[in-house]
Amino acid sequence: VTSLKGRHFLTLAEYSREELLFILETAMQLKQRYLAGERVIPLLVGRHLAMIFEKPSTRTRISFETAMRELGGNAIYLSASELQLARGETIEDTARVLSRYVDAVMARVYEHYKIERLAQYSRVPVINGLSDLHHPAQALSDVLTIMEKKGRDITRLKIVFVGDGGDNVLHSLMLAVGILGGRIVIASPKGYEPHPSVVKLFNEHAAPNGGSYEIERDPFKAVENADVVYTDVWVSMGQDKEREKRLRDLEPYRVTVELMERAKPDAVFMHCLPAHRGEEVVDEVIDGRWSIVWDQAENRKHAQKAVLALLVP
Ligand code: CP
Numbered sequence: 142v143t144s145l146k147g148r149h150f151l152t153l154a155e156y157s158r159e160e161l162l163f164i165l166e167t168a169m170q171l172k173q174r175y176l177a178g179e180r181v182i183p184l185l186v187g188r189h190l191a192m193i194f195e196k197p198s199t200r201t202r203i204s205f206e207t208a209m210r211e212l213g214g215n216a217i218y219l220s221a222s223e224l225q226l227a228r229g230e231t232i233e234d235t236a237r238v239l240s241r242y243v244d245a246v247m248a249r250v251y252e253h254y255k256i257e258r259l260a261q262y263s264r265v266p267v268i269n270g271l272s273d274l275h276h277p278a279q280a281l282s283d284v285l286t287i288m289e290k291k292g293r294d295i296t297r298l299k300i301v302f303v304g305d306g307g308d309n310v311l312h313s314l315m316l317a318v319g320i321l322g323g324r325i326v327i328a329s330p331k332g333y334e335p336h337p338s339v340v341k342l343f344n345e346h347a348a349p350n351g352g353s354y355e356i357e358r359d360p361f362k363a364v365e366n367a368d369v370v371y372t373d374v375w376v377s378m379g380q381d382k383e384r385e386k387r388l389r390d391l392e393p394y395r396v397t398v399e400l401m402e403r404a405k406p407d408a409v410f411m412h413c414l415p416a417h418r419g420e421e422v423v424d425e426v427i428d429g430r431w432s433i434v435w436d437q438a439e440n441r442k443h444a445q446k447a448v449l450a451l452l453v454p
């Protein structure tokens with residue numbers, strides 16, 4: 142793998158299998174060094190990361206900020222509502238100006254086109270911190286966690302996502318697993334399928350590596366023999382108007398103890414968090430013996446540290 146410096150991180154599909162493995166390997170090394178007591182690894186001294194948020198965040202904000210600090214750099218939290226963006230300054234002009242001050246920009250946006258436009262007009266790397274379609278930083282942490290728990294070769298695993306097949310976190314998980322040559326089964330009702338633009342990326346970037354995905358309407362059938370059962374909220378940020386319909390349509394896809402008992406005996410339960418307990422997952426599962434959600438959340442920092450260390454010039 143040649144240098145990744147200066148590259149954007151928007152959907153994961155910009156990265157080859159080898160590059161993705163290189164980022165994951167770097168994350169494992171940085172995590173080991175951190176756990177061995179090296180609290181600061183000064184790879185980004187004097188560098189600044191601007192972090193623009195159009196929506197709330199707990200994990201993404203804190204994990205990027207601490208990752209940046211632990212690399213010797215600095216992070217600046219910017220609420221979109223307090224930038225001149227809120228008064229009509231364009232994304233293009235914002236990107237041009239920001240990239241004269243900072244070395245990288247992370248952004249959490251509603252519509253995915255906004256992150257693409259930021260990247261197009263930015264001189265410095267732009268990192269997607271979640272859009273309506275993608276959450277690549279989450280997927281990187283998810284794959285890192287799966288590798289830690291189930292071994293580095295994820296191609297033989299049965300990874301099942303239960304719930305909203307059009308979910309941003311699922312889209313990125315599909316791409317990450319697929320680019321690495323793995324298989325993902327999606328248990329979702331009719332009308333909740335992966336977005337066509339994501340299917341297109343999957344076909345172009347994951348299928349050639351042997352990656353595959355299937356849709357299975359019956360959640361109990363889907364989780365049979367599963368190694369990993371993953372879910373996310375039924376109502377994502379920005380979808381509040383559809384709340385009642387979504388809760389009705391997705392009700393049969395709740396991750397319960399009965400559902401987990403159909404998976405392999407050593408199956409793990411994953412969730413990007415925040416969870417809406419009692420909706421997509423019950424307490425007995427997220428707090429139960431299957432759950433690895435806290436390790437998964439912890440890995441956000443280590444995975445993102447690798448992205449920052451490798452991409453920020
Ligand atoms: N999983 C995740 O991105 O969480 P936040 O919304 O808290 O950042």
Ligand code: NVA
Binds near residue numbers: 377
């Ligand atoms: N699908 C959720 C993920 C939150 C991290 C959302 O977009 O709100």
